[in-house]
Structures are given as structure tokens and as C-alpha cells.
Amino acid sequence: MSSTTEQATGARTWSVAEHLDDILTAVQPLEPIELNLLDAQGCVLVEQVTVPVALPPFDNSSMDGYAVRAADTERASEASPAVLTVIGDVAAGSSGTELTVGPGRAARIMTGAPLPPGADAVVPVEWTDGGTGAGPARTMAPHSASPQGSGGQVRVHRPVTPHAHVRARGGDVCAGDVALEAGTVLGPPQIALLSAIGRPAARVRPRPRVVVLSTGSELAQPGEELAAGQIYDSNSFALAAAAKDAGAIVYRVGAVTDDAETLRATIEDQLIRADLLVTTGGVSVGAYDVVKEALTSVAEEEPEEREGEAAEATEGAEGAVGADAEQAVHRAHVDFRTLAMQPGKPQGFGTIGPDRTPILTLPGNPVSSYVSFELFVRPAIRAMMGLADLHRPVVRATLLPPHGAGDEEPAPLTSPEGKRQFLRGTYTGGERPEVRPVGGSGSHLIGALAHADALIVLPETVTKAAWGREVEVVLLG
Numbered sequence: 144m145s146s147t148t149e150q151a152t153g154a155r156t157w158s159v160a161e162h163l164d165d166i167l168t169a170v171q172p173l174e175p176i177e178l179n180l181l182d183a184q185g186c187v188l189v190e191q192v193t194v195p196v197a198l199p200p201f202d203n204s205s206m207d208g209y210a211v212r213a214a215d216t217e218r219a220s221e222a223s224p225a226v227l228t229v230i231g232d233v234a235a236g237s238s239g240t241e242l243t244v245g246p247g248r249a250a251r252i253m254t255g256a257p258l259p260p261g262a263d264a265v266v267p268v269e270w271t272d273g274g275t276g277a278g279p280a281r282t283m284a285p286h287s288a289s290p291q292g293s294g295g296q297v298r299v300h301r302p303v304t305p306h307a308h309v310r311a312r313g314g315d316v317c318a319g320d321v322a323l324e325a326g327t328v329l330g331p332p333q334i335a336l337l338s339a340i341g342r343p344a345a346r347v348r349p350r351p352r353v354v355v356l357s358t359g360s361e362l363a364q365p366g367e368e369l370a371a372g373q374i375y376d377s378n379s380f381a382l383a384a385a386a387k388d389a390g391a392i393v394y395r396v397g398a399v400t401d402d403a404e405t406l407r408a409t410i411e412d413q414l415i416r417a418d419l420l421v422t423t424g425g426v427s428v429g430a431y432d433v434v435k436e437a438l439t440s441v442a443e444e445e446p447e448e449r450e451g452e453a454a455e456a457t458e459g460a461e462g463a464v465g466a467d468a469e470q471a472v473h474r475a476h477v478d479f480r481t482l483a484m485q486p487g488k489p490q491g492f493g494t495i496g497p498d499r500t501p502i503l504t505l506p507g508n509p510v511s512s513y514v515s516f517e518l519f520v521r522p523a524i525r526a527m528m529g530l531a532d533l534h535r536p537v538v539r540a541t542l543l544p545p546h547g548a549g550d551e552e553p554a555p556l557t558s559p560e561g562k563r564q565f566l567r568g569t570y571t572g573g574e575r576p577e578v579r580p581v582g583g584s585g586s587h588l589i590g591a592l593a594h595a596d597a598l599i600v601l602p603e604t605v606t607k608a609a610w611g612r613e614v615e616v617v618l619l620g
Contacts, residue, residue, distance in 0.1 A: 157480045157490075158603075159518060159563050166492055166519055170501055172529040173348050173418060180334050185390050186347035187529040188329060192322045194340050197313035201239070202258040206308045207283050209249040209271060209297055210262035213305045224298035229274060231294075233259050249297055251283065258309055265308035270301040316340075326531065348529035351418040353391040355383045358406060358424040358433050359507060362398035377589060378423040378512045382505075385516050386421070389524040401425070403437040410437075414496040418527060421520055424507030426479060426489045434491065434504050438477040477502060483603060485564045486511035490519070509589040514565050514598065517619065536618045540576035542599065544610050556580065556608040558601040567595035570616055578616045596620045 157165075175189040204210065210233060219225035227249040231242045239257025242250050249266075250259050251274075258265070273280025274297045316322060322336055329337075329345060337345055357379040365375050376398045383395040394416060399406050406425075413420065425434035477493030488511075491504030503523065505515040522533040544553050546569075558564040568578045578599055582591020600615040601608055608614060 155481075157482050159482060159484050162480060162482055162490060162492070163519055163522065166501075166503070166523050167526055167533070169492075169494070170419075170523045170526050173351060173527050175346050175348055177344050177346050178349065179344050180329075180337055180342070183329050183345045183347045184331070184334055185350055186329055186345075188323055188327045188333075188345055188347055189325055189529070190346050191325050192337065192340075192342065192345070194316045194318055194320045194322050196340065197318045198315035198339055199310050199312060202312050203310050204233075204252045204254055204256050204258060204265045204308060205310050206265050206267045207254050208252060208265050208267040208269075208308065209299070210244055210252040210259055211249045211264055211266055211299070211303065212244060212246060212262060213264040213303050213307065215247060215249075216264075216266060216299050216302045219299045219302045221300050224272070224300050225302075227297055227299060229295055229297050233257065249299075263305045263309075264303040266299050266301070266303050267308060270299060270303075272298040272300070326529075328530070348527075350390050350392050351524055351527040352394065352416055353386045353419045353421060353524060354394045354396060354413045354417040355379050355386060355421045355423075356396035356409065356413070357382075357398045357507070358401065358422060359398055360401045364397055377509055378507065381509065381513055382421055382423060382516055382520070385513065385521065386524060389521045390528055390530075391419075391524050399433070401433045403433055406433050406437045410495065410502075414498070414500055417500055419520075419523065420495065420500060420502040421505065421516070422502070423505045423512040426491050426504045426506055435479050438491070438493075438495070438502075438504070439479060477504065479504070483562050484518075485559060485562045487515040487518070487565075488562075490515065492519075510567070510592055513592060517598070517617070518565075538570075538572075538576060538616050538618060539613050540570060540578040540616045542608055542610055542612050542614045543577050543579045545580050552610065555610065556599075556601065558605055558608065560606050561603050563603050564601040565617070566599040566601065567591050568597045568599040568616065569595060570597035570618060576616075578614065 178186065209227070209229070211227060215227060216225045227247055229251060230244070230248050231250055233239055233242060233250050233252045233256045235253050235255040237256060239259050242259045244250055244259050244261035248261075250262065252258070252265060268280050268283045271280055272278065273283060274295050276298070279300060322340055323333055327333060329347065357376050361373050362376040363369055363373045369375070379395050379398065383393045386393045394413070396409065396413060399409050410420065422434050425432040477491050477495065479489070479491040482488055482490050486508060487506055489506050493502055494500060495502045501523065503520050505512045505520070517535060521535070525533045542556070556566065567581050569581050571577045578597055580599060581595050596619050598617040598619065600617060
């Protein structure tokens with residue numbers, strides 16, 4: 144990484160790709176751990192899982208009905224039903240070996256119950272009289288309520304073929320088969336499979352714990368009364384929701400006032416539960432840009448000074464660990480950069496604390512912070528999870544004027560030379576994908592962001608984009 148001093152002097156402007164590459168080079172996948180199945184949902188499996196026992200483990204009925212020998216029903220019809228003697232019930236959860244179905248016999252069987260010896264098919268109850276001697280049954284009489292229960296006779300009105308309505312042993316997966324490959328993301332179907340083969344836990348890369356905090360003395364929390372000069376804190380909610388959507392476990396911290404010491408103390412408190420820190424606001428060139436002030440002063444210390452402070456903090460005292468924790472922020476290296484992009488020009492990235500926890504500092508304007516999250520933070524979270532697919536889908540689409548533009552075609556979109564611009568848009572897929580801008584280019588226009596489902600990308604070399612041209616589009620939903 145380049146030094147903070149170099150960035151502070153504006154000696155270099157970074158491209159979007161360079162900044163992202165720097166982040167992804169530094170961010171490493173989290174170490175695998177064993178998690179209970181429900182805790183492992185959304186995580187990436189790190190081992191191949193094989194099937195220890197066939198699924199299903201025995202032949203069983205897929206219907207409520209009667210277990211029979213198929214040959215006994217081959218001539219059954221409405222006019223001339225096959226009459227079979229009922230020898231008992233086979234319920235789900237029973238061993239299925241208590242009864243043997245011989246010629247001219249049948250056993251009432253419930254869905255999921257094992258097929259008893261001698262039977263090779265199941266007749267659905269709707270194809271029988273249900274043992275009542277009347278017309279076709281609609282349901283099977285409860286075991287406790289039927290006087291005939293599991294005895295008497297049943298009339299079968301339709302024939303069945305061998306193996307009809309029977310789930311064969313191993314019909315789903317066989318013992319020794321690969322159930323799931325390493326790298327699989329565990330969603331509900333995968334959790335179901337693991338539990339079905341008897342696995343109570345899985346070895347996965349955990350979801351990263353992401354702490355999101357916003358800065359600014361002007362910020363009030365939703366539900367509070369706004370004082371003069373205040374606005375509601377939307378950034379921390381937006382970024383926390385976006386981090387959760389990316390797969391992280393999220394902790395949102397209320398807005399921190401524009402005080403460097405308060406911010407340092409807040410970050411120190413949060414390090415214990417953070418795999419990644421994300422801040423928003425305070426990274427530009429203003430007199431109250433607290434994130435830059437709090438972290439630049441630390442990062443710009445001479446290496447010898449930092450080493451000397453560390454030695455003093457640990458010198459022969461039982462309180463060394465406590466001192467080390469109190470000075471966690473002083474083990475920081477954060478670069479504050481100017482990026483060739485709009486919105487989101489001011490960015491910061493580095494590590495902080497004794498465990499070198501990654502920290503990304505995003506600008507404070509709502510659109511800038513959200514676009515920055517999508518471009519830089521989301522890929523970092525997914526890289527920490529061990530996912531192969533880090534980025535939002537990117538497609539090509541025809542650029543059309545905004546809805547409601549009227550009969551007169553508006554002027555083409557413009558973009559500053561040398562900057563990659565990301566404009567909010569609404570995307571329509573299909574054979575001829577289209578995208579339309581929504582809202583203006585201002586980085587404070589959060590109302591337009593709420594109606595966008597895509598980002599229109601205008602490269603550094605494009606200063607004017609005519610309607611009807613093909614553009615790159617990042618899909619957000």
C-alpha cells in the first residue's frame with residue numbers, strides 16, 4: 144500500500160480497479176470453523192461431504208393407501224374390484240417387519256412408512272373403498288376411530304404395477320455419493336440434505352462480523368426530534384442492510400460526533416467483535432473530517448515512534464495486555480485516497496488494531512457511500528466468506544432517456560473526463576435490455592437511489608453518452 148502522506152498530498156489518483164485490487168489483495172478468507180446447521184446457513188462449505196447412508200434408507204410408501212402384491216390387482220376395475228384381506232397397519236416410524244403381505248392380502252400403509260415384506264406396490268386410498276364396502280374413499284379412516292381399523296377387507300378399483308407409489312431405497316442418493324462439494328454455499332436445500340444424511344454441523348468459513356458506524360455531529364437517529372442543522376442518519380442503516388444482504392453478520396453503531404478522540408475510543412470498543420470495520424463520512428478535505436483526522440495522525444507517526452510506544456506499553460507490567468488493548472487504534476495503517484470516480488472520490492482503506500482488522504472508510508454523502516459499498520465493501524465481505532463470485536452481475540443495455548422526459552429529447556448524459564461515473568438507473572431485461580437514468584447526479588439524492596435497481600457505468604474516456612448507445616450496467620437487485 145502507498146503511504147498516507149503520499150495520498151494526503153494528492154500525489155496520486157487511484158483508479159477504481161486499483162483500489163479494489165488493493166483491498167482484495169489484503170483481505171483474506173476467514174479461517175474455517177464447525178457450525179451447527181442453522182448457524183452455517185449462508186456460509187461456504189470447506190470440505191466435500193459424502194453420503195454415509197442411502198436416502199431413503201429403506202423402500203417406503205409415497206402415498207397413504209394399501210401395501211399390496213401388484214399381481215393381486217392386475218384385473219381390478221370399478222365393476223370388478225379386487226377384494227383383499229387387510230392384515231394390519233404400517234405406520235411411519237415402524238420397522239415395517241411386523242407384517243408380511245402374502246397373496247390376497249393387504250396392509251394399510253401411511254406415507255413414509257416402510258414397505259412390509261411381501262408387498263411390491265402401494266394402492267392409493269382413493270383407488271379403494273377404504274375398507275367401508277361403499278364407493279371410492281376420499282381419505283383413510285383414523286386408526287383410533289375405525290371400528291374395522293386395520294382388519295376386514297378392502298376393495299381395490301384400479302390396478303397398480305410393481306413399485307408403483309414406492310420410494311426405492313437409495314432413490315435419492317446412495318451411500319458413498321458426494322452430497323455437497325467444497326465451495327457450496329449452504330442455503331435451505333443444502334441444510335436439508337445435510338440434516339437428512341445425519342450431519343448436525345458443517346465445517347464452513349463463517350460469515351464475517353462487520354461493524355458499521357457513521358460519523359457527523361449533525362446526525363440524529365430515526366425517531367428522535369431533529370434539532371436545528373441536524374439530519375437523520377441514513378448511511379449506517381443503508382450500509383448495515385447492504386452488509387447483511389452481502390452475507391455478513393452486522394453490528395450497527397450509532398453516529399459518532401465529530402471528535403477524533405471519541406471516534407478512536409469507539410473503534411477500540413468495536414474491534415473485539417469486528418472482522419471488518421466500515422465507516423462513513425469524515426474522509427474528505429474539510430476541517431471536521433474526523434475519520435481522516437483520527438486515523439491519519441496515527442498512521443503518519445514514524446515507525447520508530449510506534450515501536451517505542453509499543454515497547455513502553457508492554458514493559459514489565461501485569462497491565463501490559465490492558466495497555467495493549469487501550470492502544471489498539473495506534474496499530475493502524477490507513478491510506479486515504481483520491482479515486483478517479485464519481486460519486487465516491489474520497490476513500491480510505493487499511494488495517495487497524497492488534498489483529499490488523501481491515502477497515503474501509505467511505506464518504507458521507509448517501510449515494511457516494513452506497514455506491515462505494517457496492518464497488519468495494521461487498522466484494523471484500525464475499526472474499527472473506529470464501530465465495531468465488533464476488534461482484535454484482537454486469538450486463539450491457541441500451542441507454543434511454545428517463546421516464547417522463549416528455550416529447551423533447553433531453554440532453555445527453557455527461558461525465559467528467561478521467562473519472563468513472565456511476566449513475567442510478569432502472570433496468571429492463573429481455574431480448575433487448577434497456578436502462579434509464581433515475582434522479583440527478585448529485586451524491587446526496589437518496590430519494591432517487593430508493594427507486595434504482597442498477598448503476599449505469601460511464602468509463603473514464605466518456606464525457607458524453609448519447610441516448611441509444613450501449614452502456615455497461617451493474618445490477619443491484
